[in-house]
Amino acid sequence: MTATTSSTTTRAVDRRPPMLGGFCAPVLAIEIRRVLRNRRTLLFILVMPAVFFLLFGLPTRGENLDNGLPVTGWIMISLAVYAAMVATTSAGAAVATERALGWSRQLRLTPLRPAAYVATKVATAMVLGLLGVLVEFAVGAASGVRLPAHVWVESGLTAWVGALVFAAFGLFVGYLAPAENVMQFVGPALAILAMLGGLFVPLELLPDVMRQIAKFTPVYGVGQLARAPLTGTGVDWAAVANVTAWTVFFGLGAARLFRRDTTRV
Amino acid sequence: MTDSAPAVDLAGLTKTFGPVTAVDGLDLRIAPGEVVAFLGPNGAGKTTTVDMLLGLARPDAGTVRLFGGEPADAVRHGRVAAVMQTGGLLKDLTVAETVRMTAHFYGHTRPVAEVLERAGIAGIADRAVGKCSGGQQQRLRFALALLPDPDLMVLDEPTTGMDVEGRRDFWQAIRADARSGRTVLFATHYLDEADAYADRIVLIRQGRVVADGTTAEIKNLAAGRVVRATQPGADQAALAALPGVRSVEVRGDAVLVHTGDSDVVARHLLTRTDARDVEITSRNLEDAFLTLTA
Numbered sequence: 001m002t003a004t005t006s007s008t009t010t011r012a013v014d015r016r017p018p019m020l021g022g023f024c025a026p027v028l029a030i031e032i033r034r035v036l037r038n039r040r041t042l043l044f045i046l047v048m049p050a051v052f053f054l055l056f057g058l059p060t061r062g063e064n065l066d067n068g069l070p071v072t073g074w075i076m077i078s079l080a081v082y083a084a085m086v087a088t089t090s091a092g093a094a095v096a097t098e099r100a101l102g103w104s105r106q107l108r109l110t111p112l113r114p115a116a117y118v119a120t121k122v123a124t125a126m127v128l129g130l131l132g133v134l135v136e137f138a139v140g141a142a143s144g145v146r147l148p149a150h151v152w153v154e155s156g157l158t159a160w161v162g163a164l165v166f167a168a169f170g171l172f173v174g175y176l177a178p179a180e181n182v183m184q185f186v187g188p189a190l191a192i193l194a195m196l197g198g199l200f201v202p203l204e205l206l207p208d209v210m211r212q213i214a215k216f217t218p219v220y221g222v223g224q225l226a227r228a229p230l231t232g233t234g235v236d237w238a239a240v241a242n243v244t245a246w247t248v249f250f251g252l253g254a255a256r257l258f259r260r261d262t263t264r265v
Numbered sequence: 266m267t268d269s270a271p272a273v274d275l276a277g278l279t280k281t282f283g284p285v286t287a288v289d290g291l292d293l294r295i296a297p298g299e300v301v302a303f304l305g306p307n308g309a310g311k312t313t314t315v316d317m318l319l320g321l322a323r324p325d326a327g328t329v330r331l332f333g334g335e336p337a338d339a340v341r342h343g344r345v346a347a348v349m350q351t352g353g354l355l356k357d358l359t360v361a362e363t364v365r366m367t368a369h370f371y372g373h374t375r376p377v378a379e380v381l382e383r384a385g386i387a388g389i390a391d392r393a394v395g396k397c398s399g400g401q402q403q404r405l406r407f408a409l410a411l412l413p414d415p416d417l418m419v420l421d422e423p424t425t426g427m428d429v430e431g432r433r434d435f436w437q438a439i440r441a442d443a444r445s446g447r448t449v450l451f452a453t454h455y456l457d458e459a460d461a462y463a464d465r466i467v468l469i470r471q472g473r474v475v476a477d478g479t480t481a482e483i484k485n486l487a488a489g490r491v492v493r494a495t496q497p498g499a500d501q502a503a504l505a506a507l508p509g510v511r512s513v514e515v516r517g518d519a520v521l522v523h524t525g526d527s528d529v530v531a532r533h534l535l536t537r538t539d540a541r542d543v544e545i546t547s548r549n550l551e552d553a554f555l556t557l558t559a
Contacts, residue, residue: 013414014373015342022370030366034357098355106353106409108321111341112370 021113023120031124041090044187045132049083050139056200058143067232073147074230076140077155078199081226083132084163085219086190090183091125092170092254099178099261114262118171118254125167126160133160147230154229162222162243166190168250169218175257193219218246270333272297272417272448273318277327280313280472287313289472290327295448297332297416302463303452304554310472311452312350315421318450319347331417343371343413348406350422350452356395360386360405363394367409374412384408385438400424400431404438411442420451424458436462456554468557475557483557490527490547496520496540507533 057075197219221242273295280288316322320336331339339345381387424432468476499520509526534540
């Protein structure tokens with residue numbers, strides 16, 4: 001052992017726990033940078049929805065909805081919902097990877113509060129979800145989609161806020177399955193949900209039975225509400241009920257699994 | 266919590282996993298400032314004990330107090346930090362990002378640059394964790410543990426899986442961290458590490474403390490010397506009958522005699538038998554370890 005210095009002999013170490021349990025902007029910034037460095041994630045949440053628009057949206061150029069607004073707007077908003085839900089799900093499901101790697105265990109040796117950890121994940125999910133919506137809208141606008149200003153704002157906000165359901169869904173899955181590659185299974189599941197939710201094709205094109213079932217799947221409500229400003233159908237209370245029910249379901253499920261995870265000693 | 270309380274106070278600690286009793290009524294008290302090696306073979310219950318000590322596992326019976334309080338309290342106030350054997354680092358963060366992020370989980374920490382320097386990883390601060398060697402990752406865990414300037418540092422088999430150079434670098438980093446008054450508890454199954462670094466060795470076997478003392482005291486528990494010679498067909502009974510002999514062991518053509526009086530054995534071998542290549546060695550910590558934990 002070497003000689004001690006004056007700073008090492010003082011015992012006056014500030015031992016107060018962190019503010020807000022450790023939830024703070026710098027950690028959020030690192031988390032977001034982490035996701036943006038991951039090419040695979042970027043591909044799924046930013047590139048793919050944009051490419052879908054170019055592939056399936058652009059060919060409908062010139063076609064209009066009953067109210068005279070362009071079909072490309074309908075497709076763009078649907079795909080913005082899709083981008084946001086993939087983004088928030090993958091950010092939430094990141095807890096699966098972190099549990100599998102043992103990072104959660106490492107965190108239990110720090111003063112970070114579990115609730116602050118989850119709050120960071122949700123905040124990261126929402127920033128990514130916003131990014132997904134903005135990129136999709138930017139691609140749409142650059143491709144010539146022209147909509148009234150209130151539609152851009154209302155649909156964009158609804159797509160974004162509605163993606164909170166999927167942040168909860170991601171956390172739910174993340175606490176259910178501690179696997180590093182969980183998104184490989186969740187990704188295809190999201191595509192199916194998006195299909196049933198009417199994001200890829202209008203539900204009117206599906207057989208009647210499918211259409212009835214689809215109304216109870218978790219993407220349907222968000223899609224309907226996000227497109228409502230465009231289609232001018234007003235607030236569909238069945239859609240609101242759908243979003244509320246699934247948010248409560250996934251939120252409570254995630255909370256329950258989260259508690260099981262943090263009290264497991 | 267008071268500063269006069271022991272850094273670690275384990276009483277009657279017990280943990281079973283199904284039919285296996287991993288920790289069996291273990292008692293251990295460590296005073297502030299002690300550097301203690303928790304030594305035992307694999308499966309002796311070291312990691313289970315460390316998990317309970319840190320509040321990561323709940324004991325079936327017994328109590329854990331750190332500085333007179335609950336482990337969770339000590340963690341919350343950064344009084345205890347640990348370098349775990351397995352676990353958790355995010356591969357896609359850089360070394361510096363990992364430390365910066367973790368620093369925000371505490372109310373107050375040592376500067377990030379300082380802990381990187383002290384852990385000997387300042388030079389690889391921008392490297393992705395996934396690209397670091399096992400030894401570098403372990404020094405990163407050590408850097409994280411240094412952040413809160415803890416009063417108690419717990420290291421659970423910190424050099425497992427490292428090559429010789431990695432182990433040396435790691436212990437150099439630990440040695441360089443010489444804040445006086447820091448209590449250190451490290452679990453290991455490497456005797457040389459316990460011998461070289463600890464002031465006190467606690468030997469554990471089947472979940473119980475089987476010996477507890479200074480390195481010298483532990484060595485004395487298995488005092489004596491080993492006389493080794495090449496002698497095909499050695500007469501074991503004759504050797505065992507010599508004064509001071511504790512045991513005789515034949516390994517192929519070699520015979521090993523554990524004895525309190527090596528001169529007698531050597532004289533016998535060289536004058537009464539055709540034994541060759543006679544070697545006399547002191548029993549080292551490894552022998553003590555094997556004797557006590559066998």
